[in-house]
Amino acid sequence: IPNQMKINPCIELVELTYFTKYFNDKNNPIKKETLHEHDEYELFVMLEGEATYTIAGADYFPQSTQIIVVPPRTIHRLTVNSDNSQHPLIRGITIRFNLKTDETNEFFGRLFSAPLIMNAKPYPEIIVLIHNIARYNALFTKVEFDFLKQGLVNQLAMLMYKYSAYYIRTDENINHATIHVVSYINQHLTEKITVQSIADNFRFSERYIARIFKKDMGKSIHAYINERRLLLARTLIFGGEKPTQAMFKSGFSDYPNFYRSFTKYYGISPRDLYVKYRKEAL
Numbered sequence: 001i002p003n004q005m006k007i008n009p010c011i012e013l014v015e016l017t018y019f020t021k022y023f024n025d026k027n028n029p030i031k032k033e034t035l036h037e038h039d040e041y042e043l044f045v046m047l048e049g050e051a052t053y054t055i056a057g058a059d060y061f062p063q064s065t066q067i068i069v070v071p072p073r074t075i076h077r078l079t080v081n082s083d084n085s086q087h088p089l090i091r092g093i094t095i096r097f098n099l100k101t102d103e104t105n106e107f108f109g110r111l112f113s114a115p116l117i118m119n120a121k122p123y124p125e126i127i128v129l130i131h132n133i134a135r136y137n138a139l140f141t142k143v144e145f146d147f148l149k150q151g152l153v154n155q156l157a158m159l160m161y162k163y164s165a166y167y168i169r170t171d172e173n174i175n176h177a178t179i180h181v182v183s184y185i186n187q188h189l190t191e192k193i194t195v196q197s198i199a200d201n202f203r204f205s206e207r208y209i210a211r212i213f214k215k216d217m218g219k220s221i222h223a224y225i226n227e228r229r230l231l232l233a234r235t236l237i238f239g240g241e242k243p244t245q246a247m248f249k250s251g252f253s254d255y256p257n258f259y260r261s262f263t264k265y266y267g268i269s270p271r272d273l274y275v276k277y278r279k280e281a282l
Contacts, residue, residue, distance in 0.1 A: 011097045011098075011100070011108075011150075011153050011154050011157050012097060012098040012099070012100050013095070013096075013097050013149060013150050013153050014040050014096040014097055014098060015094075015095070015096045016093070016094070016095050016096075016133070016137075016149050016153065017093070017094045017095075018092075018133070018134050018137045018138075019091070019092060019093075019094070020089060020090070020091045021080065021089060021090050021091075034077065035054070035075050035076070035077045036075070036076070036077065037072075037073050037074055037075050037076065038070075038073070038096060039072055039073065040072055040096045040097060040098050041069060041070065041071060041072060041096065041097050041098065041099070041112055042069070042070045042076070042094065042095070042096050043067065043068070043069045043070075043094070043095040043096075043097065044062070044067070044068045044069075044070075044078065044092060044093070044094050044095075045065070045066075045067050045092055045093040045094075045130055046062035046063060046064055046065070046066050046068075046090075046092050047064060047092050047093065047130070047131075047134065048064060048089065048090065048091040048092075049080070049089055049090030049091060049092070050080075050090070051078055051079060051080045051090055051092075052078075052079045053068050053076065053077075053078050053079075054076060054077045054078075054079065055068075055070055055074060055075075055076045055115045055183075056074055056075055056115065056176065056180075057075075058115075058180045058183075060117055060183065060184075060187060062117075062187075063119075064121075065119075065120045065121055065126075065127050065130060066117065066118065066119050066120065066121075066187065067116075067117070067118040067119075067120055067126075067160065068115070068116070068117055069112050069115065069116040069118075071112060071113060071114060071115065074115065091134075093130065093133060093134060095153055095156075097153060099112070108157060108161060111160065111161050114179040114182070114183075115179060115180070115183050116183060116186065117183040117184070117186045117187035118160060118163075118186055118187075119186065119187060119189060119190070122190070122232060122235070122236060122249055122250075123159065123163050123235075124239075125159055126159045126160070126163065129152065129155055129159065130156070132152065133149070133152050133156075136148055136149075163235060175212045175215075175216055177202065177204060177208075177209065177212050177213075178212055178213050178216040180202055181198055181202070181213055181221065182217075182224075184198055184201060184202075185198075185221075185224065185225055185228065186228075189225070189228055189229060189232065189250075189251055190229075190232075190249065190250060190251040191251065193251075195209060195210055195221055195222075198221065209221070225251075226261060227265070229250045229251045229252060230250070230261060230262055230265050230266070232246075232249075232250040232251070233246040233249075233250035233252070233258070233262065233270065234246075234262075234273070236249055236250060237270060237273055237274050237277065238277055240278075242274060243270035243271050243273075243274055246270065258270070
């Protein structure tokens with residue numbers, strides 16, 4: 001966000017719910033949600049367990065510390081796999097919020113304009129904050145927690161904006177398939193991703209997915225994945241990770257290729273960036 005911009009609270013909190021549900025608990029049975037929508041944004045954080053999150057007909061499978069944001073008036077549903085005996089419970093946090101209509105809305109509105117899947121594992125600040133929300137919910141009284149939670153949610157939004165790099169165009173004519181592809185890439189960024197695996201997940205042809213994505217995003221799927229991984233690697237290096245560690249944690253498997261791509265994209269080698277940052281941090 002530009003330095004000259006006055007930073008005001010960007011999120012107007014509507015509801016924050018921390019929940020634990022046990023499978024096959026007669027006193028707390030898990031009911032299959034019906035497809036529904038809200039006038040507000042909904043942010044779901046998976047802490048533990050297994051579930052399927054359906055958004056506008058596409059299924060996502062959130063893992064621990066993954067975050068899902070659903071825009072207003074978007075059909076969605078959380079379905080818990082109650083037959084999985086290895087994970088007898090599901091724990092999560094649901095946050096419903098509105099964006100305040102001030103200067104920051106331009107930036108956060110862009111971030112949350114489409115379904116967003118974000119893996120928070122590479123970002124310890126986000127994980128600490130998520131667990132603090134759960135811990136404070138248990139530690140403080142309702143009145144005390146109500147006083148704290150607005151600030152916590154704003155911190156979470158700021159950290160997501162800082163690390164997500166979710167720069168998807170917001171044209172009205174953008175194809176819905178592209179939105180799902182970007183969310184899929186965000187969810188599986190550090191895993192092996194191919195155009196075929198994406199196409200198979202959404203039951204489209206590879207040619208169709210590649211053509212639509214290039215039209216909407218102005219770059220190929222491969223180029224987009226590479227840029228997202230390079231950004232993650234740079235963030236990890238700034239966080240103190242050595243270049244080889246950053247390479248593996250950002251989804252690259254071949255160091256020479258990673259080195260060439262990083263140096264070409266940022267104009268500095270990962271090793272030189274690491275050394276430079278370490279000197280400046282002393």
